Amino acid sequence: MIRIEGLSRRAGGKTILESIDLEIHRGEIFTFIGPSGSGKTTVLRLIDLLDMPTTGTIMFDGIDTAASNEGVRLSIRRRMAMVFQKPAVLNTTVAANVAFGLKFRGVERSDTYSRVHEALDIVGLPHLAGRKAVTLSGGEMQRVAIARALVTRPEVLLLDEPTANLDPVNTELIEKLILSIHRKFHTTIILSTHDMVQGQRLAERIGVIMDGRIVQVGSLHDIFYRPQGRDIARFVGIDTMLKGIVTSNEDGHAKVSVSNTVFEVISPCTPGTQVTLFIRPEEITVALKDGDLPKTSARNQLKGTITKMVPFGPFVRTTIDFGSDLTALVTRRSADELGLTVGMTIIAGIKATAIHVIPESG
Amino acid sequence: MSEIITGFFQAIHLIITLNPEVMQIAALSLFISLAATIIAAVISIPLGGLIYFKEFRGKRVIIVLIQTLYSVPTVVVGLVLYLLLSRSGPLGVFGLLFTPEGMVLGQTVLIIPIMTGLVIAALGGVDRNISDTLISLGATGFQTIVQIVREARLAILSAVVLGFGRAISEVGVAMMIGGNIRDATRVLTTAIALQTGIGDFPFSIALGIILLLIALVVVIIMNLITSGLSFESQAVLGGPRT
Incomplete structure (x- = not known):
C-alpha cells in the first residue's frame, strides 16, 4: 500500500x-x-x-x-x-x-x-x-x-x-x-x-x-x-553478547568457545568463524546445583557466581559471572524461593536454540 | 494641596453635570481613537497574518522593524505626518492637517505597528502542533489559516484593545496634526496639556479622570479577554495573570 x-x-x-x-x-x-x-x-x-x-x-x-x-x-x-x-x-x-x-x-x-x-x-x-x-x-x-x-x-x-x-x-x-x-x-x-x-x-x-x-x-x-x-x-533488551569462535559444527549443531567455556548453539557457521552470541535474559534459567536443570531442556549449563541483583518490576536482573557476564531475568518469587544473593554460586541453563549467533563479519 | 482637592471636587462636578465642553472633548477623543483603531485593525490583522503565514526573504527583519516601531515617539510620527500633510507636503492637497480626519490618520499610522506586531505574536502563540494537526486532519491551506486565526481570536482582540489604548492616550500626533483647536480638534490629552498650562486645574483633572476611566474600561476588557486565553498567548501579552 x-x-x-x-x-x-x-x-x-x-x-x-x-x-x-x-x-x-x-x-x-x-x-x-x-x-x-x-x-x-x-x-x-x-x-x-x-x-x-x-x-x-x-x-x-x-x-x-x-x-x-x-x-x-x-x-x-x-x-x-x-x-x-x-x-x-x-x-x-x-x-x-x-x-x-x-x-x-x-x-x-x-x-x-x-x-x-x-x-x-x-x-x-x-x-x-x-x-x-x-x-x-x-x-x-x-x-x-x-x-x-x-x-x-x-x-x-x-x-x-x-x-x-x-x-x-x-x-x-x-x-x-x-x-x-x-x-x-x-x-x-x-x-x-x-x-x-x-x-x-x-x-x-x-x-x-x-x-x-x-x-x-x-x-x-x-x-x-x-x-x-x-x-x-x-535496544531490544539483550544484555548478554559474547564473542567466541566456532570450534566444531555437525549438521548445524555448533560448539562455540567463549573464554574457556563451550556453548552449544544452532548455527550454520563453520569451525574457525568468529561469532557473537546473543542471549535474551528471560531465556536463562537458574538452578542451585548441577542436576536441577534437565540436560534435555538446557544444553548449556554454566556454573557462575552472582555479582549483581537489580530489581526490575516483578523481576530481578541477575548478573552471573562465569568468566564472562550473563544477565538473567529471574522472577522475584523464584529469587526468593531459591534464596539468591550476591556472591552465591549457581547454575545458569540456556537452550541451544535460545542463543542467536551472528558471524563477526556479518 | 487644597488647590488639588478643590480641583478634584470641581472636576467631579463638571463630570456629574455633564459639562458640554468636557463631554464634547471626551466624545471627540473616543470617536477619533475608535475610528483609528477600526481602520488599523482592518489593516493590521490581515497584514500580521500575511507576515506570519508567508515565508519570505527578510521576514525576520520586517518583524524586528515592526517591533522597533512599537516605541516610536508620538511626536516623531506627528512630525513626519505634519510634513506630509502640510499645504506644501505631498499629501497637502487632501487638506487633512488640523482636522479630525487627519488625527484619525495619524493615530492609525501610530498604532498599526503595535497592532500588527501583536497579531503576529498572537498567531505565533498558537501551539505549533495545532497547525500540524489541522493539516493532518485534511485542512486546505486556507482552512488551516482560518482555524489558526480563530484559535488566536482572543489574543488578536487583545491586540486591538491595546492599540486603542495607545491611540486614546497619545498626545504628540493629536497636538501636531490636530492643532488642539477648540470645538474642532481638541481631544482629552491635548486639552489636559493646554488647561494645565493656563492653570485651569479642575478642567484638567476632570478630563484626566475621564481618560483614566477609559483606561480602566480598557484594562477590564483586556482582563475579561485574557482570562479565556491559553498560557502561551498570555505570555505573549505580558505574562499570565496571577
Whole structure:
C-alpha cells in the first residue's frame, strides 16, 4: 500500500533520515521502534505528507506523492489520519474537536453529528462531548485525538508515540483501543514507539530505526530473537553478547568457545568463524546445583557466581559471572524461593536454540 | 494641596453635570481613537497574518522593524505626518492637517505597528502542533489559516484593545496634526496639556479622570479577554495573570 524508496530528510544542515526503503502492507500494524531522536517521528510526518522528503519517494497506492501537486497530496492525506505524541486540541468542545476532519471535508451537519458520537463511543468518551477540550486530562486528550482521527474513517492511521506521556493505566487503555480499531476496521496502522515492550504488544511487523536509518525490518520474533547487530540487540533488551569462535559444527549443531567455556548453539557457521552470541535474559534459567536443570531442556549449563541483583518490576536482573557476564531475568518469587544473593554460586541453563549467533563479519 | 482637592471636587462636578465642553472633548477623543483603531485593525490583522503565514526573504527583519516601531515617539510620527500633510507636503492637497480626519490618520499610522506586531505574536502563540494537526486532519491551506486565526481570536482582540489604548492616550500626533483647536480638534490629552498650562486645574483633572476611566474600561476588557486565553498567548501579552 505504501512503498518508500531511498527516502532521506535533511533539515537545518543535519541529516535526520537517510536511505529509507520500506513497504507497508494494507491492513497491517507496522511499528517503528528506536531510541528517542532516531527519526521515527520524521518518517511518520513524511508518510502523512506533512513534510517533503529531501530525496526519495513515497508511493501511496502507486501514486508518487513527492511528484504530485498539492491537490493530489491533499486527497491522499485525507485518506490518512495522524495522532501526535503531544495531542493538540483546539479551544472548543470535545465534539467540535472531533468534528474538524469532517468539517474540512464538507460532510453534512447531520452526518457529522452521528459520526462524531460514534467515534466518541469507540474511544469511550461519549459523556465528554460537550466539555471544553482544553480541560481534559492527558489520557482523555489522547483518546479525543484518536476519535478525531477515526471519525474520518482513514485507511491509514499514523500514531506517533501515542502513549509516551501517559501513565500505565491510560497506556493499557490506548493500546487496547488501537488493537480494537485494527480488529474492527482493518485499518492499516503505522505506529512509532521507543518502548520495545509496547512494540512487542502491538506490532505485526517492526522496523528498527537508529540514527536515521532503518537497520532491521521483520516480525516480532526476528527483531527480538534474531537482531541483526549489537545496537539492535541492546535496544531490544539483550544484555548478554559474547564473542567466541566456532570450534566444531555437525549438521548445524555448533560448539562455540567463549573464554574457556563451550556453548552449544544452532548455527550454520563453520569451525574457525568468529561469532557473537546473543542471549535474551528471560531465556536463562537458574538452578542451585548441577542436576536441577534437565540436560534435555538446557544444553548449556554454566556454573557462575552472582555479582549483581537489580530489581526490575516483578523481576530481578541477575548478573552471573562465569568468566564472562550473563544477565538473567529471574522472577522475584523464584529469587526468593531459591534464596539468591550476591556472591552465591549457581547454575545458569540456556537452550541451544535460545542463543542467536551472528558471524563477526556479518 | 487644597488647590488639588478643590480641583478634584470641581472636576467631579463638571463630570456629574455633564459639562458640554468636557463631554464634547471626551466624545471627540473616543470617536477619533475608535475610528483609528477600526481602520488599523482592518489593516493590521490581515497584514500580521500575511507576515506570519508567508515565508519570505527578510521576514525576520520586517518583524524586528515592526517591533522597533512599537516605541516610536508620538511626536516623531506627528512630525513626519505634519510634513506630509502640510499645504506644501505631498499629501497637502487632501487638506487633512488640523482636522479630525487627519488625527484619525495619524493615530492609525501610530498604532498599526503595535497592532500588527501583536497579531503576529498572537498567531505565533498558537501551539505549533495545532497547525500540524489541522493539516493532518485534511485542512486546505486556507482552512488551516482560518482555524489558526480563530484559535488566536482572543489574543488578536487583545491586540486591538491595546492599540486603542495607545491611540486614546497619545498626545504628540493629536497636538501636531490636530492643532488642539477648540470645538474642532481638541481631544482629552491635548486639552489636559493646554488647561494645565493656563492653570485651569479642575478642567484638567476632570478630563484626566475621564481618560483614566477609559483606561480602566480598557484594562477590564483586556482582563475579561485574557482570562479565556491559553498560557502561551498570555505570555505573549505580558505574562499570565496571577
